Amino acid sequence: MPTYTMRVFRGDPSGGAFKDYRVESEEGMVVLDVIHRLQATQAPDLACRWNCKAGKCGSCSAEVNGKPRLMCMTRMNLFAEGETISVAPIRTFPIIRDLVTDVSYNYEKAKQIPPLRLKPPDPDGKYRMMQEDVDRPQEFHKCIECFLCQDVCHVIRDHDLKKSFAGPRFFIKVAGLAMHPLDTRERTEFVEKTAGIGLCNITKCCTEVCPEHIHITDNAIIPMKERMADNYDPVVWLLRKFRGQKKSSA
Amino acid sequence: MATSEYETHEHDVLVIGAGGAGLCAAIEAAASGVSVGLVCKSLLGKAHTVMAEGGIAAAMGNVWPEDNWQVHFRDTMRGGKMLNNWRMAQLHAQEAPERVLDLERWGALFDRTKDGLISQRDFGGHRYARLAHVGDRTGLEMIRTLQYHAIHQPIDVYMECKIERLMKDGERVSGAFGYWRNTGKFVLFKAKAVVIATGGVGKAWKVTSNSWEYTGDGQSLAFWAGADLIDMEFVQFHPTGMVWPPSVRGILVTESVRGDGGTLKNNTGEQFMFNYITEYFKGETADNIEEAERWYEDKKNNRRTPNLLPRDEVARAINTEIKAGRGSPHGGVFLDIASRRPADYIKKRLPSMYHQFKELADVDITRDPMEVGPTCHYIMGGVRVDADSTAATVPGLFAAGEAAGGMHGSNRLGGNSLSDLLVFGKRAGLHAALYAKNLGGQLRVDAGELEAVVRETLEPFSRPAGENPYAIQAELQDTMQELVCLIRTESEMIEALKRIEAFKARAKKVGVGGGRAYNPGWHTALDLKSLLTVAECCTKAALDRKESRGGHTRDDHPYTDDTWGTINVVLKQAGDGNVALRHEPLPQMPADLKALFQERK
Numbered sequence: 001m002p003t004y005t006m007r008v009f010r011g012d013p014s015g016g017a018f019k020d021y022r023v024e025s026e027e028g029m030v031v032l033d034v035i036h037r038l039q040a041t042q043a044p045d046l047a048c049r050w051n052c053k054a055g056k057c058g059s060c061s062a063e064v065n066g067k068p069r070l071m072c073m074t075r076m077n078l079f080a081e082g083e084t085i086s087v088a089p090i091r092t093f094p095i096i097r098d099l100v101t102d103v104s105y106n107y108e109k110a111k112q113i114p115p116l117r118l119k120p121p122d123p124d125g126k127y128r129m130m131q132e133d134v135d136r137p138q139e140f141h142k143c144i145e146c147f148l149c150q151d152v153c154h155v156i157r158d159h160d161l162k163k164s165f166a167g168p169r170f171f172i173k174v175a176g177l178a179m180h181p182l183d184t185r186e187r188t189e190f191v192e193k194t195a196g197i198g199l200c201n202i203t204k205c206c207t208e209v210c211p212e213h214i215h216i217t218d219n220a221i222i223p224m225k226e227r228m229a230d231n232y233d234p235v236v237w238l239l240r241k242f243r244g245q246k247k248s249s250a
Numbered sequence: 251m252a253t254s255e256y257e258t259h260e261h262d263v264l265v266i267g268a269g270g271a272g273l274c275a276a277i278e279a280a281a282s283g284v285s286v287g288l289v290c291k292s293l294l295g296k297a298h299t300v301m302a303e304g305g306i307a308a309a310m311g312n313v314w315p316e317d318n319w320q321v322h323f324r325d326t327m328r329g330g331k332m333l334n335n336w337r338m339a340q341l342h343a344q345e346a347p348e349r350v351l352d353l354e355r356w357g358a359l360f361d362r363t364k365d366g367l368i369s370q371r372d373f374g375g376h377r378y379a380r381l382a383h384v385g386d387r388t389g390l391e392m393i394r395t396l397q398y399h400a401i402h403q404p405i406d407v408y409m410e411c412k413i414e415r416l417m418k419d420g421e422r423v424s425g426a427f428g429y430w431r432n433t434g435k436f437v438l439f440k441a442k443a444v445v446i447a448t449g450g451v452g453k454a455w456k457v458t459s460n461s462w463e464y465t466g467d468g469q470s471l472a473f474w475a476g477a478d479l480i481d482m483e484f485v486q487f488h489p490t491g492m493v494w495p496p497s498v499r500g501i502l503v504t505e506s507v508r509g510d511g512g513t514l515k516n517n518t519g520e521q522f523m524f525n526y527i528t529e530y531f532k533g534e535t536a537d538n539i540e541e542a543e544r545w546y547e548d549k550k551n552n553r554r555t556p557n558l559l560p561r562d563e564v565a566r567a568i569n570t571e572i573k574a575g576r577g578s579p580h581g582g583v584f585l586d587i588a589s590r591r592p593a594d595y596i597k598k599r600l601p602s603m604y605h606q607f608k609e610l611a612d613v614d615i616t617r618d619p620m621e622v623g624p625t626c627h628y629i630m631g632g633v634r635v636d637a638d639s640t641a642a643t644v645p646g647l648f649a650a651g652e653a654a655g656g657m658h659g660s661n662r663l664g665g666n667s668l669s670d671l672l673v674f675g676k677r678a679g680l681h682a683a684l685y686a687k688n689l690g691g692q693l694r695v696d697a698g699e700l701e702a703v704v705r706e707t708l709e710p711f712s713r714p715a716g717e718n719p720y721a722i723q724a725e726l727q728d729t730m731q732e733l734v735c736l737i738r739t740e741s742e743m744i745e746a747l748k749r750i751e752a753f754k755a756r757a758k759k760v761g762v763g764g765g766r767a768y769n770p771g772w773h774t775a776l777d778l779k780s781l782l783t784v785a786e787c788c789t790k791a792a793l794d795r796k797e798s799r800g801g802h803t804r805d806d807h808p809y810t811d812d813t814w815g816t817i818n819v820v821l822k823q824a825g826d827g828n829v830a831l832r833h834e835p836l837p838q839m840p841a842d843l844k845a846l847f848q849e850r851k
Contacts, residue, residue, distance in 0.1 A: 012767065028495020028611070040720035044771030045764030049293070051461040054501045054606055056390065057296045073609050096432055097768040107294065107401075107409075115402050116357040127354060128366030134359045138384065141359055141391055145295055173398075180357065 001026055002081040006034060008046065009088040012097045018086065025076040031087065032060050032071035035099075047098035055211060058146030062099050063088045068148040068209045090151040106147050109166045112194060113173055117185040129181045139219060140176035142212045143169065149206035149216060155199045166195035168206035168216045175220035178227075191224050200225075255704075256427075256436035260693065261287040261406070262686035263679070264426055264441035266413050266468060269297030270389075270668060271651025272447035273396035274349075274675025275682065279445075280403040282683035287439055288400070289408045289428070291448075291463050295397045298449050298461055299671065302389025303504035303602065304373055305381025306353075306672070307665030308346035312367040314378035314549065319343040321377050324846050326666060328530075329375040329560045330630070330659020331800045332815060333481070336839040337637035338657040342666070342673050349672035350382045358395040360384055372509040375560040375663040377534070378549060386504050386602045392668060411437060413467065414776065415703045416444060416475040416647070419694040423475060423646035427695075427703055431773065434766020436704060440693040442686035445678045446472055446633055446642070446649040451485075451784040453723075453777075455626035456731040459491055459502040465777040466784030468653035472633045473783060477642040479821040480655040481631030482784070483791035484801040486662055487736045489514075489564035491625025493582035498610045500625040503585065503603060505664040507620070508557045510599045511546060512587035514568065515619065516576035522583075523556035526567035531559055562661040562800045565624040569736050572623065582623035588616055624736055629784075630662055630801055631655040631791070634820065637837075639681035640674055646685065650678035656818075660800025710775045716761020719775035726753050726778075726785060734789050739805040743793040750786050757782060790829050791819045 001024040010019045021042055023034050032050055039046050051057040053072045060071040065079075065086055079085055093101035121127050149168035155161050166174075174195060178187045191197050202225075204217045214220075263279040265272045268290035276288040290297065309322040322343035327334050350368065354360065360382050361369040372379045384391040401407070413428035417438070425440040448468030452460025473479055490503040508514070516522045524542075527535045535556050536542035542555035557564070568583050578584050587596055593616035597604050600615070607613040607620060633642050633649035635656060640648045651671045658666060710716065726749075733746035757778045762771040797811035798804050817833045824830040 026496060029497040030610070033497045039770055040718075040724070044718070044720065044762060044774075045769045047768040047770060051292055051296045051298070051463065052301050053461065054301070054498075055609065056387070056602065057300045057461075059292065059296050075610070100432075100768050103293070110398065111401050113398075115398065118355060126367065129359070129362055130366050131362040134362060138359050141384070141394065142387065143394075144300075144390065145394075177357070180359065 004034070004076065004079065004082070005084040006038065007084050007086040008035070008038070008098070010046070010098050011095065013095055016095070020084070029076045030072055031064055031074040031076065031085070034076060035071060035087065047096070047100045049100055056144060058144030061090050061146045061148050061151065063090060068151050070146055070148070070211050073211060090147065092151045092157040103147055105162050106145070106150060106169060109170050110173070112166070113170060113177070114185055114187070114190060116177055116180060116183050118182050119184045127182060133181045136219065137176040137179040139214055140172040142214055143172060144212060145169065146211060148209045148211065152205040152209050154203065154205065161196070161199060164196045165199050168221070170195060171197060171200070171224065172214060172216055172220040175224055178224070188228050192228055197221065197224055197228070256438050258438045258440065259287060259406070259408075260440040261285045262441065263287070263443045263445065263682045264289065264439045265445040265447055265679070266426060266471070267297070267447035267449060267651070267653070268294055268407070269299040269447065269449055269651065270392055270396065270671030271653070271675035271678070272297070272445070273393070273400050274672055275445045275447055275650055275679035276405045277396065277400050277403055278676045278679030279683040280405050282680060284683045284686050286405045287408060287441065288405050289411045289413060289426070289439070291410065291412050291431070291467070293409050294407055295393055297393060298463060299389045299393045299668070301459070301461070301502065302392070302668055303386040303502065304506040304509065305371055305383030305388045305665050306346070306350055306392070306668040307373065307376060307380050307663065308350045308382055308669055309343060309380060310347045310350065310368060310370060310382065312363055313370040317378040317380060320846055322346070322380065323843070325376050326663060327659065327847070329663040330661050331810065332659065333799065333818070333836065334659030335637055335656035335837060336843060337837065338674070340843065341637060341677070342657060342670060345673045346669035349669065349676065352672070353392060353395050356395050356399040358391050360391070371506060372546070372558065373664045374505055374508065374558040374564065376665065377554070381509070381665040383506070385598070386506050386600045388668065408437070412773065412776070413471060414707055416471050417695045417699065418475060419696070421645055423644055424693045425695055426471075427700055429707065432768055434769065434772070438695065438700070440695060442689045442693065443646050443648060443682035445682050446647065446653045447651050447675065447678070448653045450629045450652040451788070452626045452628070454726060454730045454781050454785045454788070455735070456727040457491065457500040458626040459488060459500055460626065465781045467777070467780050468649065469632055469787070470780035470783040472642055472644070472647060472649060473787070473821070473823050475644050475647065476823060477644045477647055478634035479631060479787055480634040480818050481660070481791070482629070482655070482787045482821055483795050483819060484630035484660045485626065485788060486561055486628040486630060486801045487565045487624040488627035489561055489568050489624055490585055490622035492611065493578070493621050493623045494580035494611060501606070501610070502625065502627065503620060503622050504600070505561070507585055507587050507600060507603060510587065511591045512585055513555075513557050513590060514564070515584040515586055516571050517578060517584070518576060522571050522576070523559065523564065523567060526563065526570070527556050527559070528563060531563070535559065560661055560663060565736060566803060568622070568624055578621040580621050582621040584619040585622045586619040588618055628652060628662055628667065629788070630658040630660060638677070640678040641681060641685070648678045648682045650674040660802060707776060710760050710762040710772060713759065713761030714763045717756045717759050719760045719762065719771060719778055722753055722756055722760065722778055723774060723781065726750070726781060730785055734792060737803050737805050738792055740793065743789050746789050747786070747793070750782060750789065754782050787821050787829060790831055791821060794819055794831055
């Protein structure tokens with residue numbers, strides 16, 4: 001069995017440091033397995049979040065060798081035997097302990113988003129939506145809320161503009177609502193004023209780290225920015241209205 | 251203990267668990283105008299519901315107009331080998347379609363039919379294509395929809411909070427006591443009514459599709475508070491979990507693979523399920539490959555493929571094939587959709603499965619078959635509840651979802667869990683709110699009991715060199731896996747009980763180091779108590795039931811016994827803390843529903 005040195009961050013809001021552990025890894029193991037092995041054998045109080053261990057719940061986000069990843073989907077065979085692998089908490093959010101951070105910012109932003117405002121159903125009481133019309137918002141519904149996109153976003157990470165900026169996770173949430181075939185709410189003002197989409201300068205860092213491969217920038221942020229710009233130009237707005245929303249290439 | 255050592259919150263209704271059932275209960279209770287608290291062990295939106303893949307079973311008739319609640323009811327009862335609480339199964343079948351539409355009204359985007367309605371897919375044991383779905387990530391859509399609906403309702407959400415014990419005022423429940431995982435500090439919730447919606451017990455087994463949270467908390471909380479548990483012997487081993495590599499063993503492979511055309515094969519390439527059609531399902535199951543293939547397109551003139559027999563049947567068949575040496579290289583069998591459906595279709599219908607196998611096992615399921623084997627997935631048993639109100643046998647206590655028992659009898663059909671959460675989650679919220687509204691007076695909590703819980707909870711810190719909680723948990727999982735698994739026998743279960751007693755003794759000496767803030771060693775130590783309680787309950791009930799039925803197969807009693815078919819095994823905590831077991835007759839189905847089973851064999 002290959003042995004690795006795991007350099008794991010141990011600490012809390014008062015401070016902390018990386019600590020090295022030697023751990024054996026078996027075939028097929030992911031970083032989360034190794035962390036679990038550490039807990040069971042060497043560091044019982046090592047704090048980390050996890051739930052599904054299959055890339056579906058988005059709990060085990062961390063920065064592995066500096067790269068934001070889900071620990072449950074990061075195979076150990078990605079690394080060379082004997083390599084030192086650093087595991088740190090996602091840096092953008094305040095630390096609680098070890099690999100666990102305070103992500104409550106995201107839950108606060110979630111609350112601000114105006115919910116779906118349904119249009120009335122068809123005369124027979126049913127709602128009808130065509131698959132081709134739900135394909136686009138369905139992409140955004142794949143989000144597992146791992147908050148890796150929030151973690152890497154410069155506006156949040158480097159400029160700490162948390163107050164005036166919702167972040168990529170919530171841009172796709174709003175885009176999903178705006179593209180929902182049954183939604184009747186006007187959302188551009190919210191996107192601009194409350195969510196602060198103007199602060200995003202489309203560096204696509206969010207898209208790059210998305211474990212669900214959602215095209216956050218191309219399919220959500222850019223169309224919303226365009227829609228905002230169009231709002232100021234009545235001719236473009238009208239044209240778009242008749243032609244239908246332009247689909248940006250992924 | 252000074253009151254300053256814990257904070258107190260007060261609600262009319264406290265819901266424990268924020269998966270599908272808990273969220274539905276909280277939403278409904280809040281809609282009834284009472285004050286609602288919702289406690290969850292993880293962050294909001296991470297509950298195990300998120301893992302559900304296939305879909306929500308509901309006889310909406312969007313794909314097959316012939317479908318209706320009676321057919322769904324019949325399928326559910328037959329799938330549970332008639333041990334289900336008939337009234338729960340009836341309510342479930344009747345109300346599921348409207349609950350799916352609730353989700354749609356709250357923003358869920360299900361896959362569509364050509365007419366723009368909610369599409370429905372085939373699943374095991376269901377006569378018609380009935381599962382409302384979103385690719386193979388239906389649970390994610392469901393929890394996200396409920397979560398985002400709930401945050402706009404007047405509900406106080408308490409995240410990463412673990413309840414250790416229910417509080418009682420005389421006979422009735424008056425709240426719950428627990429700790430914040432972040433800080434380790436204590437918290438008391440006073441509540442007129444408590445809804446248990448904590449999910450299952452799967453972490454008692456080694457090979458499981460369940461997450462760390464599934465430690466039988468709710469069943470144990472109810473049991474310790476004096477409530478009845480029912481049907482605890484019935485544990486569902488999902489036929490298809492991943493088997494390779496070892497670190498992912500047990501992770502779920504959705505039944506949708508078979509619903510969408512995948513087939514099980516042994517190492518000779520044989521579609522072995524045709525050899526395992528039991529007498530019970532003979533009339534409705536295709537006995538040849540040609541008919542099974544035609545069935546996907548024409549359900550009126552053909553019988554269903556045996557690949558979609560109920561889960562207990564398929565799991566046993568796979569187990570037999572593996573034991574007979576016809577398994578795959580890593581101790582499973584093959585699940586093949588690659589040779590049967592186009593790559594684009596597979597990627598569109600089963601995107602998570604494609605992703606999961608590609609990333610975790612280096613297998614491209616559009617080119618190669620998967621290797622799969624049984625994995626512990628679900629417990630049919632749980633807190634005994636009144637069918638209409640979900641009230642447990644202790645006043646003020648309600649239960650819904652996997653934590654409640656009765657609805658699924660001895661075996662649950664795929665897709666019936668998500669619909670169960672919606673139907674009975676809502677009912678639990680409604681009836682808990684009604685109960686709370688009718689309850690006057692002050693809420694009292696027994697200070698002595700509270701202090702005892704505090705002492706017990708902090709004890710592990712006084713023994714830093716005590717027993718390793720992870721080791722006890724792992725040994726318990728090995729024991730249940732080895733001795734109380736898919737196929738059971740008396741001598742092995744007696745041995746299991748012996749070992750469980752020993753684990754209980756060791757758990758009392760468990761020790762943890764470090765502090766109280768976010769300490770997984772401590773959390774694991776505390777979860778041992780409930781895990782051991784449910785393991786013991788399951789084993790005792792399984793030892794008692796001397797027949798084979800659904801999710802309970804006895805090597806030493808291999809046949810289904812009609813006498814046992816009229817009995818529920820009911821468990822209650824005795825005065826000395828031990829498990830007291832009794833038999834109760836199954837509620838009798840009215841004649842009009844009975845008639846549904848005579849029409850067709």
